[in-house]
Amino acid sequence: MNKLASRRAFLKGKVLRNDQNSIRPPGADAAEFLELCTQCDECREACPEDIIKFDTQGFPVVQLDAGPCTFCGDCANACPTGALNPEHIAYWPWRARVAATCLSMNGISCRVCQDICDHRAIRFQLQTGGRAEPVLDTDTCTGCGACASACPAGSVSFERHTPPTQEVAL
Template sequence: MGAMTTRRGLFLGRQAERRRVLPPGVTLESLTACTGCGQCVEKCPTRIISLLDERPSLDFSGGECTFCGDCARACPEPVFAAEGVTRLAHVVAIGDGCLARNNVACQSCRDACPQQAIRFRPRTGGPFLPEVDVNSCSGCGACIGVCPVGAIGIADRVQEGVHA
């Protein structure tokens, strides 16, 4: 997800710090081997990899990770430690700005999710409410860029599950 500016930050001339989201198969430890050559950026077919402080980071605002492995194959260094990764180290989290949570019917995130990890449960007197099945969510980010209000972010994946 791209950097967002808060109202307060706008008045103070600050932008929110962009969080590093590691590409599939990259760990903080393996990231130290990165030389910042940008080969992974060039080879990403969905153009979601960019360099943040000369290291790869994912930005889901314009696309999703398809876990194709092109970034790993293009990297000349041992940065992409694991092969065949189909899940990222995070899951999506739907925030309070979600249209459905504010009584406006919207299910764009569900429609975009290739894993069908976002479901909507009925409620009385309003649109269905979104729920993320953290066990099904791959963290691909397909739902992030399609959210019309930018209410979807990421949360670290934990062993016990994430209350997203």
């Protein structure tokens, strides 16, 4: 039995939790990722940004608050099993969102996320009391994570924003 077949046989008896909030590396196939990934570590080793870590089940996740993803595709190209498909890298469903802990929303002047965003996907709406609320343009945001890794308050997270025509990563 080859490695992939034995992996499938092994997984048959296991219930793996398919966490929809896990940010898998670019090119992860929504339907088959957990079945195809052998937890071999090749994607993590290939990532020049060192932002791929492993979740508690041993599967790779991209940790965008550790640094931005450049969508270079090195992880997908290194994947030996097809769990990451280089042709699906563009279908990245994640978009930034800012939590209420944002400094600007609490009256402390900060525009770090706006300044670092190459895609100009963040603008600020002035509020009363010296506060300003960041507004995300989800059509422009690429989900790269540059804002998340720069935010001094750790207020940026990511949520799935997948148009129906873009069915991909877990």
